[in-house]
Amino acid sequence: MPVHESEAIILQSYALGEGDRLVSFLSRTMGRMRGVAAGARKPKSRFGSTLERLSHVRIWYFERETRELVRINQCEMIESFLSAFSDYASSIALALFSEITGAVLPEKEASDANFRLLLLATQTVKRTGKCELPLAYFALWTVKLGGWLPSLDRCGQCGQALAANDPACFSPSAAALACGKCRRPGMRLVSPPALSLARKMVAERLDRLQDGVAADAAGARAAREVTEMMLDIIEHQIDRKLVSRELLESPA
Numbered sequence: 623m624p625v626h627e628s629e630a631i632i633l634q635s636y637a638l639g640e641g642d643r644l645v646s647f648l649s650r651t652m653g654r655m656r657g658v659a660a661g662a663r664k665p666k667s668r669f670g671s672t673l674e675r676l677s678h679v680r681i682w683y684f685e686r687e688t689r690e691l692v693r694i695n696q697c698e699m700i701e702s703f704l705s706a707f708s709d710y711a712s713s714i715a716l717a718l719f720s721e722i723t724g725a726v727l728p729e730k731e732a733s734d735a736n737f738r739l740l741l742l743a744t745q746t747v748k749r750t751g752k753c754e755l756p757l758a759y760f761a762l763w764t765v766k767l768g769g770w771l772p773s774l775d776r777c778g779q780c781g782q783a784l785a786a787n788d789p790a791c792f793s794p795s796a797a798a799l800a801c802g803k804c805r806r807p808g809m810r811l812v813s814p815p816a817l818s819l820a821r822k823m824v825a826e827r828l829d830r831l832q833d834g835v836a837a838d839a840a841g842a843r844a845a846r847e848v849t850e851m852m853l854d855i856i857e858h859q860i861d862r863k864l865v866s867r868e869l870l871e872s873p874a
């Protein structure tokens with residue numbers, strides 16, 4: 623049994639048996655994995671708080687040929703995000719980050735881009751205490767990395783350019799944007815600020831966006847609209863509802 627060492631982010635952990643934990647984690651080099659941390663729920667466990675959700679860690683584990691679950695041997699904290707969970711709004715965004723990552727990434731397929739996105743979004747929430755923009759950015763880039771981002775410039779029906787101030791609409795069932803002329807029942811309007819924010823997100827890094835987007839109610843509303851659109855696309859792709867999404871307040 624060779625021991626593997628990897629940088630990882632903890633996605634979720636569940637109580638298992640008497641004092642163990644079942645841990646889902648995203649390894650930077652190996653992709654999404656699941657393993658058992660024996661004795662992790664016992665007092666004075668050597669794992670400490672390293673297995674808390676979204677902890678950025680260095681992890682050592684054994685792969686067992688005949689079993690799906692690896693055995694987690696040791697875990698060292700690189701950065702903890704426990705403090706960010708104390709804010710309610712942030713905790714919902716963070717829960718969505720881990721739930722979405724777990725839902726969209728296949729097991730054992732490394733994706734450095736998804737790893738960096740998850741880490742960046744989580745660190746931004748912790749550092750700024752704000753979650754609207756990082757959540758929208760995370761959702762949009764998860765969709766883009768998955769190859770599911772519809773054109774933000776052209777109508778998915780007739781191909782006409784979506785001009786900056788024309789009304790556009792979004793079809794959750796088709797996961798696509800359409801122009802005002804192609805609007806059908808069930809599609810909802812996308813505001814020009816939300817469409818423009820989504821376009822900026824494709825082109826700009828999150829830290830630059832943070833300086834450029836109005837940190838007011840209008841900016842938060844546009845970000846929320848982008849988030850709702852992207853979560854619809856993600857749910858369309860994974861073919862189920864995201865549990866943590868129900869905790870998001872409905873858009874104002």
Ligand SMILES: [Zn+2]
Nearest residue numbers: 777780801804
């Ligand atoms: Zn059209």
